[in-house]
Amino acid sequence: MVDYTVTESFYDGAETSLSPDYGGFMGFRMNAAQLGFPGSPQTANQLGETVNALKQGVKAFEVSLLIPDTAEAIPKQHFNEMRALMKLSGVKPSMHGPMVDAAGWGEKGWNGDYGREDSERRMFDAIEKAHMLDPNGNVPIVFHGSSGVPGSEIKPGKDGVIVEKQFAINQETKQMAPLELEYKYRPEHPELLEGKGKEYTPEKELDSINATEWENKMTELATFAKHSDEIIGSSALYLRKKGYENGVVTSEGIKDSVTGEMLPFLDDHQREKYYQMKKADIFLDNIQMNFAGAFHKAFKYGSDEQKEELKKLSQGYNEEIKKLPENAVFNPIHKKEIFENAIGALQKITSQRKLVENGSYVVKDGHYVDDENYGAPKIYQEVESFAMDKSAKTFGNLAMQSYEKFGDNAPIIAIENFQPGSAFSSAKKLKELVEISRKNFVKQLVEEKGLSKSEAKEIAEKQLGVTWDVGHLNMIKKKGFTDKDVMAETELITKDKTMVKHVHLTDNFGFADSHLAPGMGNVPFKKVMEQLERTGRLDEMNKIVEAGGFVQHFKKSPHGLTLAAFGSPIYGMKSAPYWNQVADMQGAYFGGYGTLNPSQHHTMYGAGFTNMPVELGGQMPGGQSRFGGTPMA
Numbered sequence: 001m002v003d004y005t006v007t008e009s010f011y012d013g014a015e016t017s018l019s020p021d022y023g024g025f026m027g028f029r030m031n032a033a034q035l036g037f038p039g040s041p042q043t044a045n046q047l048g049e050t051v052n053a054l055k056q057g058v059k060a061f062e063v064s065l066l067i068p069d070t071a072e073a074i075p076k077q078h079f080n081e082m083r084a085l086m087k088l089s090g091v092k093p094s095m096h097g098p099m100v101d102a103a104g105w106g107e108k109g110w111n112g113d114y115g116r117e118d119s120e121r122r123m124f125d126a127i128e129k130a131h132m133l134d135p136n137g138n139v140p141i142v143f144h145g146s147s148g149v150p151g152s153e154i155k156p157g158k159d160g161v162i163v164e165k166q167f168a169i170n171q172e173t174k175q176m177a178p179l180e181l182e183y184k185y186r187p188e189h190p191e192l193l194e195g196k197g198k199e200y201t202p203e204k205e206l207d208s209i210n211a212t213e214w215e216n217k218m219t220e221l222a223t224f225a226k227h228s229d230e231i232i233g234s235s236a237l238y239l240r241k242k243g244y245e246n247g248v249v250t251s252e253g254i255k256d257s258v259t260g261e262m263l264p265f266l267d268d269h270q271r272e273k274y275y276q277m278k279k280a281d282i283f284l285d286n287i288q289m290n291f292a293g294a295f296h297k298a299f300k301y302g303s304d305e306q307k308e309e310l311k312k313l314s315q316g317y318n319e320e321i322k323k324l325p326e327n328a329v330f331n332p333i334h335k336k337e338i339f340e341n342a343i344g345a346l347q348k349i350t351s352q353r354k355l356v357e358n359g360s361y362v363v364k365d366g367h368y369v370d371d372e373n374y375g376a377p378k379i380y381q382e383v384e385s386f387a388m389d390k391s392a393k394t395f396g397n398l399a400m401q402s403y404e405k406f407g408d409n410a411p412i413i414a415i416e417n418f419q420p421g422s423a424f425s426s427a428k429k430l431k432e433l434v435e436i437s438r439k440n441f442v443k444q445l446v447e448e449k450g451l452s453k454s455e456a457k458e459i460a461e462k463q464l465g466v467t468w469d470v471g472h473l474n475m476i477k478k479k480g481f482t483d484k485d486v487m488a489e490t491e492l493i494t495k496d497k498t499m500v501k502h503v504h505l506t507d508n509f510g511f512a513d514s515h516l517a518p519g520m521g522n523v524p525f526k527k528v529m530e531q532l533e534r535t536g537r538l539d540e541m542n543k544i545v546e547a548g549g550f551v552q553h554f555k556k557s558p559h560g561l562t563l564a565a566f567g568s569p570i571y572g573m574k575s576a577p578y579w580n581q582v583a584d585m586q587g588a589y590f591g592g593y594g595t596l597n598p599s600q601h602h603t604m605y606g607a608g609f610t611n612m613p614v615e616l617g618g619q620m621p622g623g624q625s626r627f628g629g630t631p632m633a
Contacts (some may be wrong), residue, residue, distance in 0.1 A: 023580030024519050025567040027526040030543065032568040032579070035505075036060025037545045037559060044073035050082045053091075056559045060092045062142075062544045063133065065126050068098040079132040086133065093133040094140040094502060094542045095411075096124040103390035103423075105148035110174050110386075120394045127402050130411040130596070138504040139411045140542055142467045143395075145424030145433055149387040150176075152202075154423050155479045166202040167383040168209060171301065176383060179205040183584030206382060208377070212480060214376035217294050218347050224287040227342070230334055231280040248325055257325050260421060281333040287339055291346075298350050301377035309349045317342045384423045391424070392433055396440025399463050414502040416467035419513060420476050427492040431499060431560055438464050467500035468493060468532070471546065474523045477510025483524045490531045497535045505562075506546040517558035519565035 039049030041064040053061045065071035065084060086093050100123060104116030111118070116508065123143060129143040153165040166179045179202035189198050200208075246257045254263045299310050300391055320338045395413060402410040415437075417430050419480040424430045445456035473486055507521035508514040518525055532538050547558035563579035570577050 005011050017581040020567070020576060020578060020581070022580075023564045023582070024561075025578070025580040026519050026565050028426050028529040028531070028566060029574065029578070030566040030568060031574065032057070032563050033059040035540065035545060035559075035566065035568065036062065036091070036542065037245070037547065037562075038062035039064045039098070040548060040551075041066035042070065044070050046074055047081055047085075050085055054089050055086060056557060059090060060094065060542045062087065062094045062096055062542070062546060063130075064096045065098050065129070066096050068100060068122065069282055071098055071126075074129075076129075076132075079129055083133050085137075087181075091343050092542055093130075094544060095126065095133065095142065097130075097131040097141050097143045098122055099144060099147045101147040101149060101391075102143065102145075102394040103149055103387040104394075104499065105146075105387070107148075109176055110169065112174065116390050120397055122402055123394070124398055127398060127411050127413070129404075131402075131406055131409070136409060138409060138462075140467070141411045142414050142416050142502060142504075144418045145391070145415045145430055146387070146418050146422045149383060149391075149423035151421060151423040151425055151429070153479075154426075157480055158483070166206075167613055168206050168380040169383050169386050170380055171386070172297065172379060177202075177209065179209075179382075197282040202382075206380060207378045210376040210378055211622050213379055214350060217297075218343070221287065221290055221294065221339075221343050224283070225336065225340055228280050228283050228287065228332065231283055232277065232332055232336075242616055271404060277332050282336070284332055284335045284339065288335075291339060291343060294343075294346060298377045298378055301379050302350065306349055307376075310346075312347050313342065314350065316345075372572065384429065387423050388433060388436065392436035392440055395433070395437035395464060396444065399437070399441040399460065400444040400448075403441075403459065403463065405561045408430040410463055412462070412501050413497065414465050414467040415465070416469050416471050416504065418469075420479070425472065427489040431493060434464055434466060434499060461498040463499075466493060466499050467502040467504055468500050469504040469506070469527050469546075470525070471504065471506030471508050471513060471515065472524050474508055474510050474521070475513065483522075483527070486524055487531065490528050494531055494535050499535065500532060500535060500537070501541065502543050503532065503543045504546050505543055513549075515546050515566065517550050517561045518545060519561070520550070525565075 036058040037053065039046045039053070039062065043049065046063045046065075050061055050063070063079075065074070082093070085091075098121045101121055102116070102123070104111050104113065104119055106115060125145075130139045133139050150167045151164050154161045155162055156162070158287065160228040162181070164181050168177045168179050169175070181202060182200045182205070183196040183198065184200055185193055192198050205344070227317075246259075247254045247263055248257045255261070295314070299307055300312065317338070320341075324334055324338075350455055366623045395415065399410075399413055403411070415424070415430065415434060417425050419425060419429070424433050438457075441464060442453065442456040442459045445451045445459060446453060449456075451459070463614055468485075470489070470490075473489055476485060476489075505518050505525070506513075507516040507518050507523045507525075509521045514521065529538070532541070545558065547562070549555070550558045550561075560579065564582070565580070567578045567580045569575060570579055571581070
């Protein structure tokens, strides 16, 4: 007989707030004094935002000038008032600078050097305002590494990172062109016709664009030379037979430039041939202008080796041009020969075929590749590399101006990694940008201030660094990257222990810049913070929680949730009880409910919390203090 007895399990309890890991704790504890948040960038009332932050007990606050035109509406008196409030309450200030591009990019692309200079002026204005928040300290001011420059779009591959898309910029016209990973079918590769075809990376596409651009220019010059032949026709031969080979046109008539004798005046038929030669001469002047333009591009965008060859070409060309007698009947013939020789030399210098003909090539991975010192002039350049030099110049100049005006109390310029797909979003590129900016700053300190290289280097390392935005970093996951890649990036940026100056803490799920409070998405905060701690400088860094998205959608301050996520001690010491233990299903954070902070405890037993605002663990909606929400605050 089958026994169908059913046994009911006993309730075995639940999580308790007495556990140190209760309440969404992420595994890395930070003191509440190290955690703050920014003001809303959508309002010029940053003073009001400061008061709101102080009510919640923060010890770090970031004034936001992110939206440039909105920030312009902040009165200068407000910066002084914010300084006074933060000094009174012991708050460490920082500032987010305006979202302008250091390289000079705008809505329509690169605005040229004048656009970069405009950005530099606006950014320095923000630095001056940051200094007002703490004239005796070094206020971190955050600038996006890029605010418009497109970067490389990448995805993980079997043998490393695969670049799917980049952009190239024509340095002459400032126009941009996309460079995409493509697979093309080619007749010379029959073995690939059954598959996807031959792979063409963005890097190869860039080489192809430059080669095509240059070949078109050379073809254009050759076409002009051909047309001049057609215009000259038989005129040169006819006039030469008539004895005008050395003829020069003067006010008196036609003179033989060799003997000095006057030659007979041209008859109608000869005059027709002569005018045909003059027409060709005008056409050749046009070739000369085009050749000069081609030479300019070859010299400006060529390699150092090409420039040395071009100098020789220029010397020989100049000597040949000087030999041409003015107003000579046969100038078109001599000019044409000079141009043809010069164009041929120019094409040889910049031709990739020259390398194969001379055996000047290198072998890489079993394939012949052209020497990078030759080939077509690099008129098109990859955008991120192009912007690197421009941005580094801006940041180096800003550091120098700041040091000149404020000395040892100059604000710290902390360049932020922006969202993936924008320039300098990777640790490698951001680190390179800071390093080049530091070099530019060091050079100015040595040349203009007379400092030693070691002194200048120390100042540059202090004044220029990185804001590590973990939310932006986490967005690489939308391309298939994982926590392992997030950590690899963090490890790279912290190899130089002077690099990270400031931290933005914000959470998301890797697909959008959601600006959730820490612990609400899948950012690996514990591992990231542990890696930053290994620099030995984590306590020096302001940790700003950018959770504006959470505030926008849920109309609630994320500060309490942040303290819970990081398991901050309630009483300041690094020991229990922690803010994560205050949480309970019965009530809100800081509402006075839960096992550790029951609602009746303070009214029954005192301890001085009864008249404190809710945000600080009490029961009152707001005291009559400067930070209590009164109109005069």
